[in-house]
Amino acid sequence: MAVKDSQEIVESIPQKGFFGHPKGLFTLFFTEFWERFSYYGMRAILIYYMYYALKDGGLGLDRETAASIMAVYGSLVYMSGIIGGWIADRLLGMKKTVFYGGLFIMAGHIALSFPGGVTALFASMGLIVIGTGLLKPNVSNMVGDLYSDKDIRMDSGFSIFYMGINLGSLIAPLIVGTLGQKYNFHLGFGVAALGMLIGLIIFLLTRKKYLGLAGSYVPNPLSVDERKSVFLKFGISILVIAGVGAVLISNGILTIDRFIMMISILGIIIPVIYFSVMYFSKKTTKTEQKNLLAYIPLFIAAMMFWAIQEQGSIILAQYADERTRLSFAGFSLQSSWFQSFNPLFIVLLAPVFAALWMKLGHRQPSTNKKFSFGLMFAGLSFLIMIIPAVYAGPDTLVSPIWLVLSFLIVVIGELCLSPVGLAATTKMAPAAFSAQTMGLWFLSNASAQAINAQIVKFYSPETEILYFGIIGGFAVLLGVILFAFTSLYKRRA
Incomplete structure (x- = not known):
């Protein structure tokens, strides 16, 4: 389907019916709810599965390697959003891309549901990386399609959508974590697969009635000749990469440590290339170029934020397992349960922030x-x-x-930054790169975790003071600088 006028898309969607928001928000809310249930349920036990001993049902990897793999995995998950955005923008549209992404994710969790050692681990990661890249940026971008540019409900709508994400993330560690740590890791991974299946069913049953034209168009479709060229180049690239990879691995040249370093470097290079391609594209107007330049400080700030927030499932997960007293008020705790505190606080506080931004209206902070x-x-x-x-x-x-308090504080920061970042991305995206720009937003997370793959190696109980102090202090300083420059610019304007 060709590009549709934004007003035509909005008019095709029932505008009231889900907490005063468009009905399409229901579909996207619960699709993302179950996708996040599957992803965060798996992730709550993944690091333990990697470094627990074989006799305890794990793979027996050393802790540093497991932590770096977790970071690289998270980086690749969000980095793949670029591909998912491109496929939606040039080939399939967002609706179809979201559906195929869900199928890949479900297959990835199924792969981990059966004992298969390290081979099954990496196969599962590959499938989930592809699937999340297809689904996540596009389901978020479709939320923006539900509203007109001047609709003041947009920030509130993204906050509600963000609450749905975190409801799934809240429940998952309690269910998947308990099953995985108390009974069997593979049972936990199987329940994660079931969660994604439920999400796909909801999407299929409600997308036509509630989403209207949202996501059904291809913003910048390839011509017939372009399709042939792209598919040929893509096929050749896959064969070359697979062949070179096989040779390098078999000769011991491409090790896990070198692969991790390669991803860390790509995490810095790819955003630079991506910004440049969009900025210098003939399809990007001068106004859109200015918007992209204004987006760069937000991207850098988001990278620093996610570098801290994403360590909740790596460093703080290790901290919960090895440095924390796993009992409270007479109750025994599972270390994976701490992964529920971040989404719990978001579920509790997201309505407060959504109401706050609505109440402040034009008086809210920039x-x-x-x-x-x-x-x-x-x-x-x-x-x-x-x-x-x-x-x-x-x-x-x-x-x-202490861990609970740390999760609470970072959530307050997350609600100031993340849903607002989603909304800002949809507003500032060049029209020809709408879905791809949402992929760029998630790339801020990918870059942060690519850098984390190197940083997490420095953590140990003996280095805690320096580790938490240097990273935390740098983030506060960067936040102060951003605030000062914003205030200075406003006074000069």
């Missing part, structure tokens, strides 16, 4: 200032972890309250 607040809170969430390190030392188990 996007840049919201980003600066997000960064400062992220830094504080790490700085707070210095306190138990100072008082308890590296050899004493600490109260679980």
Whole structure:
């Protein structure tokens, strides 16, 4: 289907019916709910599955390697959003791309549901990387299609959508984590696959009635000749990469450590290339070029934020398993349960922030200032972890309250930055790169985790004070700088 006028798309969607928002928000809310259930359920136990001993049902990898693989995996998941955005923009449209993405994700979780060792682990990761890249940027971008550019409900709608994401993330570690740690890791992974299946069923049953024309068009379709050229180049590239990879791996040249380093480098290079391609494209207008330049500071701030937030499932997950007293008020705890605190606080606080932005209306802080607040809170969430390190030392188990407090603080920052970043991306995206620009937003997370793959190696109980202090302090400083420059620019304007 050819590109549709945005007003025509909005008029094709029932505009009231889901908490005062378009009915299409229901479809996207629950599709993403179940996708996040599957992803975060799997991720809650994945690092433990990698470094637990074989006798405990794990793979027996060393902790540093497991932490770096977790970071690289997360990076590739979000990096693949570029491909998913391109496929939606040039080939399939967002609706079809979301559906195929869900199928890949489900297949990836099924692969982990059966014992298959490291081979099954990497096969599963590959499938989920592809599937998430197809689904995640496009389902988020479709939320923007539900509203006109002047609809003041947009930020609130993204906050509600963000709450749906985190409801799935909240429930998953409690169910998948308990099954995985208490009974069997593969049982947990199987339940994650079931979650994605439910999400696909909801999407198929409601997409036509509730989404209207949203996501059914191809914004920048390839011509017949372009399709032939692209498919030929893509096929050749896959064969070359597979052949070279096989040779390098068989000769011991491409090791896990070198692959991790390669992804870390790509995490920095790809955003630079991507911004350049969009900026210099003939299809990008001068106004859109200015928007892209204004987007760069937000992208850098988001990278720093996600570098801290994403360590919740890596460093803080290890901290929960090895440095935290796993009992509270007479109850025994599973270390994977701590992964539910981040989404729990988002579910509780997202309505508060959504209502706050609606109440403030045009008086609310600018996007840049919201980003600066997000960064400062992220830094504080790490700085707070210095306190138990100072008082308890590296050899004493600490109260679980410290981890809970850290998750709470970073969530306050996340609600200042993430849903606002989604909304800003849809507003500032060049028309010819609409879905791909959402992929660029998720690339901020990919870049952060690619860098994390190197950073997490420096963590140990003995280095906690320096580790949390340097990273947390740098985030606070960057947030202050962004706030100061935003205020200065506003006074000069």
